[in-house]
Amino acid sequence: MIIDSHAHIFTDDMIEHKDRYCDDKQFALLYYGKAKIANVTLLMDSMQNNGVDASVALGFTWQKNEYARRHNEYMAMVQERHKGKVYAFGAIALDTDIYQQIKNIKQIGLYGIGEVAFYVNGFTEEEETIVSNILAIAGDMELPVCLHVNEPVGHIYTGKYTTDMQRLYALLSQYTNTAVICSHWGGGLLFYELMPEVKKSLQHVYYDSAATPFLYSDNIYSIAIAICGKEKILFGSDFPLLDYSRYNNSIQLLGENAQWIADKNMKKLLRLL
Numbered sequence: 262m263i264i265d266s267h268a269h270i271f272t273d274d275m276i277e278h279k280d281r282y283c284d285d286k287q288f289a290l291l292y293y294g295k296a297k298i299a300n301v302t303l304l305m306d307s308m309q310n311n312g313v314d315a316s317v318a319l320g321f322t323w324q325k326n327e328y329a330r331r332h333n334e335y336m337a338m339v340q341e342r343h344k345g346k347v348y349a350f351g352a353i354a355l356d357t358d359i360y361q362q363i364k365n366i367k368q369i370g371l372y373g374i375g376e377v378a379f380y381v382n383g384f385t386e387e388e389e390t391i392v393s394n395i396l397a398i399a400g401d402m403e404l405p406v407c408l409h410v411n412e413p414v415g416h417i418y419t420g421k422y423t424t425d426m427q428r429l430y431a432l433l434s435q436y437t438n439t440a441v442i443c444s445h446w447g448g449g450l451l452f453y454e455l456m457p458e459v460k461k462s463l464q465h466v467y468y469d470s471a472a473t474p475f476l477y478s479d480n481i482y483s484i485a486i487a488i489c490g491k492e493k494i495l496f497g498s499d500f501p502l503l504d505y506s507r508y509n510n511s512i513q514l515l516g517e518n519a520q521w522i523a524d525k526n527m528k529k530l531l532r533l534l
């Protein structure tokens with residue numbers, strides 16, 4: 262079985278009137294112009310074409326509460342309509358009370374929170390407070406959090422910003438009851454799990470493979486497994502940026518480990534096991 266842990270979908274209205282939603286700075290920064298966004302129909306088509314059994318549909322980190330609210334309504338609706346195929350995470354708005362938003366995400370039956378990202382401001386002190394709140398509340402409500410983390414070196418691309426590893430590590434070490442998925446291999450955070458105390462502090466942290474073909478050589482899979490263990494790595498595509506076809510070879514090469522990365526670990530996070 263293959264579960265894609267990192268796919269992005271938006272409402273039909275957001276697709277049809279993409280430019281209208283660009284009055285939200287976070288959305289505009291990532292999607293203004295030609296950048297592709299998809300709805301659940303496109304996601305289901307891609308899953309069918311690629312033999313993907315289920316996807317975690319991620320929301321977005323909006324500036325505006327109204328957009329996050331609409332997004333979450335859609336997520337609840339598609340999850341209900343595609344039971345067992347779509348497991349949705351809730352969108353968050355930066356300008357609104359975090360507790361109320363997460364409470365609502367839990368109430369409407371979504372499976373987690375994210376992808377939490379700070380495209381406009383980067384990961385500064387203010388954002389640190391927001392992440393801290395999210396991790397604390399999500400932990401209490403038993404919801405996993407998907408956090409966008411970029412590698413601090415290498416080429417620049419849309420949506421890339423620097424996350425202070427020291428701050429991120431301190432936050433993650435503090436909220437050990439919250440399952441956190443650090444996207445894009447945690448921007449390299451996983452390499453520090455070679456340090457025994459870091460490994461111990463990050464037992465609740467997972468890393469996904471989203472956008473790997475654009476970022477790393479395929480060796481990253483076996484190296485990450487060797488460092489963190491197969492139980493902490495998740496296959497995620499970053500659909501519609503990329504789909505499963507770009508990962509199939511790398512996943513197949515993992516042999517017995519493949520079932521953990523492409524299935525079991527996410528099932529555990531979704532509490533399906």
Ligand SMILES: [Zn+2]
Binds near residue numbers: 409444
């Ligand atoms: Zn991301």
